Amino acid sequence: MSAFPRMVAHHQDLVYGLARRWTPRAADAEDIAQETFLRAYRALSGYPPERIAALHLRGWLARITLNLARNRARDGAHPTAALDEAPDRADPHDPGPERSAEQRETALLWRRLLAGLPDHYRQAVGLRHVDGLSYPEVAQALGRPLGTVKSDVHRGVRLLRKAYEAEAEMERPMTRDGDTGTAERRPATAMRLASEVSW
Amino acid sequence: MRTGRMVAPAAGRLAAARDVLAGLRTLREPAPPSLAGRVMAQLGPVDSVDSYSRMQTPLWPLLVAWGRDGITAVGRADDPAAFEAEYRSRTGRPVRLVREVPDRLTRAVEKRMRGESVPGLRVDLSGLNEFQRRVLAKTMEIPHGEVRPYAWIAEQIGHPRAQRAVGTALARNPVPFVIPCHRVVRSDGRIGRYGAGGSQSKRAVLQSEGVDPDELERLAQAxxxxxxxxxxxxxxxxxxxxxxxxxxxxxxxxxxxxxxxxxxxxxxxxxxxxxxxxxx
Structure with a gap:
């Protein structure tokens, strides 16, 4: 178990990043991440070495994180609007100095587009392409069959591409319109996406 | 849903797909630097797993365990497997048998067994509640070779009716000998329970400190x-x-x-x- 600190160092971005997409407050994400590692530690200290060796750590950790984040959201003490919160909302934990305004703008755009996806697609796409898990790891994290997860990711990405193209098309003639104009249209994009999927 | 307007040509579409994956990657958020430290602080010593070792004492061989925050457990050496299992279930942490005992620790335990005080002795009582800690802290004050009734501890910590709870807290003392729970006896003069080997062991420890348990019982009966x-x-x-x-x-x-x-x-x-x- 002396490998534990190394494990935390190695997986903290995955665990924290995933938690962060589930809660509007960075401090809550840090709590969830901490609790995830504590649970992992307790579980691991009770497992025999063969079982630890056979564990797929990333998928397993992601699953713990998701469970904790969901419980927290469900218990309501910590409201999680998270992904589709207003883009102009000041986030005190935004790593501002390291990111240029343009990068922040890009991240906000993708956050909004991702938030427009139906739940299953959003979760699968997030784990695969934001957190960088493999398909089997995503399947493990979500507790869903591999085939389902793959198709959810593909469909989700396709929807995102369409939404992105639609966005780009709408942005083009109105580049000088200022922020308010585009901000008003944004919810419409997300809604249209959702209706397209639920056919 | 694929009806209607035609979008970009194939090349543009590929670019858009790449944009999607690149765009999603911008959502990655690195963990704050404080996270790993917080986790480790919660866990206590993991870098060096808690250790325990066998220690020879005038009475019996003991097992003594320690972690980053001091002595964590003391037990009789008869059953190391049970000691480890109990340790893990109480602290949630594994413990590993080692040969080398830090000198300071050996000296501290020996001094405690002789009834001397050890300034700066660190005992890790995490996992115990406030009441248990107060009982144990008060027990620490009982001098070598003297005994006090359970009721006295209860009274001294401001819970005069909690004699039974005092007894329970002492029975769960994780560090017998270091915290001398054997020096707490029943008000009626009987020796009472003992977590580290039963009342016979308790008599033996007290005798080793110069207390005459028979005399105690005789007085109490009178x-x-x-x-x-x-x-x-x-x-x-x-x-x-x-x-x-x-x-x-x-x-x-x-x-x-x-x-x-x-x-x-x-x-x-x-x-x-x-x-x-x-x-x-």
Whole structure:
């Protein structure tokens, strides 16, 4: 178990990043991440070495994180609007100095587009392409069959591409319109996406 | 859903797909630098897993475990597997047998076994509740070679009716010998329970400290709770070092605090056998 600190160092971005997409407050994400590692530690200290060796750590950790984040959201003490919160909302934990305004703008755009996806697609796409898990790891994290997860990711990405193209098309003639104009249209994009999927 | 307007040509579409994956990657958020430290602080020592070792003492060989925050457990050496299992279930942490014991630790345990105080001795009582800690802290104050009733601990920590809870807290003392729970006995003079090997072991530890358990029981059966001196007119618990100095000719036995005060005696200020407010 002396490998534990190394494990935390190695997986903290995955665990924290995933938690962060589930809660509007960075401090809550840090709590969830901490609790995830504590649970992992307790579980691991009770497992025999063969079982630890056979564990797929990333998928397993992601699953713990998701469970904790969901419980927290469900218990309501910590409201999680998270992904589709207003883009102009000041986030005190935004790593501002390291990111240029343009990068922040890009991240906000993708956050909004991702938030427009139906739940299953959003979760699968997030784990695969934001957190960088493999398909089997995503399947493990979500507790869903591999085939389902793959198709959810593909469909989700396709929807995102369409939404992105639609966005780009709408942005083009109105580049000088200022922020308010585009901000008003944004919810419409997300809604249209959702209706397209639920056919 | 694929009807209607045609979008970009194929090349543009590929670019858009790449944009999607690149765009999603911008959502990655690295963990704050404080996270790993917080996790480790919660876990306690993991870099060096808690260790335990066998230690020879005048009475029995003991197992002594320690972690980053001090001594974590002491137990009889008869059953190391049970010691490890109990350790893990109590602390949630694994513990590993090692050969080398830090010198400071060996000296500290030896001194405690001899009844000496060890300034700066660190005992890790995390996982115990506030009540248990107060019971153990009070027990630490009982001098080598003396005993106190459970009721005395309860009274001293401000829970005079919690004698049973005191007994339970002492039975779960994770560090017997280091915290001398063997020095707490029943008010009726019987030796009482002992977590580290039963009442026979408790008698043995007390005898090793110069306490005569038979004499304690004899006094208790005669109803004698306190011993006073007719020269100082002070009354003590029978094992108090001040009571032991009283020569036979001057010993005055008492059955209750009321008898003590009624005879114009006062309570000893070192062993504080009963609340002085009551005596005043």
């Amino acid at each position: 109803g004698i709770r306190y011993i006073g001196s007719d020269t100082t007119r002070i009354a003590c618990f029978p094992t108090c070092r001040n009571a032991r100095r009283i020569t036979a000719a001057h010993r005055v036995p008492f059955r209750s605090a009321r008898d003590v005060t009624g005879a114009g005696f006062r309570a000893c200020r070192s062993c504080r056998p009963f609340p002085t407010a009551q005596a005043a």
